[in-house]
Ligand SMILES: NC(=O)C1=CN([C@@H]2O[C@H](COP(=O)(O)OP(=O)(O)OC[C@H]3O[C@@H](n4cnc5c(N)ncnc54)[C@H](O)[C@@H]3O)[C@@H](O)[C@H]2O)[C@@H](O)CC1
Ligand SMILES: Nc1ncnc2c1ncn2[C@@H]1O[C@H](COP(=O)(O)OP(=O)(O)O)[C@@H](O)[C@H]1O
């Protein structure tokens with residue numbers, strides 16, 4: 001569980017935000033007191049009287065741990081503190097000096113029911129030392145409840161990469177803002193439940209966790225065209241386009257047309273069919289001025305006709321959602337293709353498709369931002385840690401959706417949902433954030449062992465929760 005609509009800051013952004021707070025007259029000790037108090041509050045809540053072992057590292061994360069230990073001890077909790085090194089001069093050292101309770105060395109420490117991890121936070125720069133990692137993992141394993149201060153020690157703050165963090169942490173108390181490490185890669189599975197403590201550090205990075213969207217009920221005078229017309233283009237595997245088209249309908253588009261040449265007797269009668277057999281047919285169809293957004297790619301195929309369809313869609317100055325095979329066809333030339341477009345474009349790659357299109361170093365947030373800047377498109381980089389990035393640098397992350405989504409066709413549903421939000425919501429990250437939220441919520445409602453078709457019937461319920 002990740003707090004929704006919460007700011008996300010890298011280690012450097014967090015340091016800059018802290019500096020601004022210091023510049024406003026708040027001392028480092030005061031900020032550390034606030035952080036430690038937030039930790040003590042959560043630990044007391046979960047410890048319910050059980051003995052507590054607190055690990056304090058050499059930096060400010062350890063400083064927070066010393067404060068929490070002092071406050072918990074003063075409240076009458078049974079606390080033993082383990083210091084893993086002398087704190088650096090400054091606030092952490094002063095907090096250590098104020099600790100007067102029992103202290104143990106790391107290697108002599110006996111497991112206790114409640115463990116607080118204050119070894120390292122945003123200052124982790126290299127993997128945990130092997131010996132430390134082994135002792136830490138053992139203490140975690142033998143504890144009944146484990147809380148990590150700010151980040152699990154052994155998770156890279158900016159990428160979520162594994163630097164030796166153990167499994168079994170129950171709660172991570174993020175201080176001031178979420179960090180990418182709570183949301184991405186290994187961090188997502190190692191943090192347990194993430195809680196966010198406001199310690200009075202204003203953080204404005206344009207990067208947030210996905211929040212529940214606000215969706216407008218159709219107005220009194222709304223009609224099918226005013227609510228938006230989505231055209232979904234069929235290809236070699238027509239089931240994918242059908243899923244996208246039905247998702248666009250359920251997601252609130254006023255009119256959905258499925259354009260292709262495959263016979264289909266099933267599906268909702270409200271879905272309009274339009275015969276399209278060639279790129280020329282497609283160009284003619286897309287010239288229809290009622291069309292507000294186009295979905296191309298789900299089940300498109302990668303043959304010459306598919307490529308001709310892609311060219312036809314690119315030539316039309318209308319909002320375009322590109323998914324699946326369309327992305328593979330763009331491949332490494334994605335940026336060059338997208339240079340030719342003036343109308344807004346959304347790309348919804350999974351990691352395989354993303355890697356075929358973009359090279360790049362850094363966290364999933366950084367690589368997705370770079371891809372958005374290079375293509376001038378909004379990118380929904382899917383997965384357990386879905387990252388949405390706009391060319392202007394806005395980021396939204398939805399981490400921890402139902403892992404049952406890892407089944408064929410769920411991405412096609414997302415593409416259709418996105419188009420429905422595009423015709424209702426307009427530009428940039430907003431429609432993508434709404435679509436990703438609705439998709440995750442529909443999956444939650446569909447429950448275990450879902451198939452992509454099952455998402456469709458839960459979309460209206462998800463929409464109703466956003467009105
Ligand atoms: N500046 C402040 O007053 C505040 C700091 N905060 C806390 O401060 C933390 C960041 O503090 P720091 O920047 O001191 O960083 P850390 O406490 O995360 O650790 C930094 C120290 O650990 C060393 N180190 C890094 N990786 C190591 C490894 N694998 N093995 C051994 N040593 C390693 C570094 O060289 C450095 O000396 C945050 O996560 C948060 O807990 C927050 O409480 C907000 C207030
Ligand atoms: N382990 C997972 N946890 C959460 N969501 C996942 C997971 N695996 C996949 N998803 C989501 O399921 C969808 C799968 O999309 P995609 O890979 O394009 O499938 P398809 O092409 O078969 O429709 C995406 O929205 C993705 O974010």
Ligand SMILES: [K+]
Nearest residue numbers: 120149151153
């Ligand atoms: K920690």
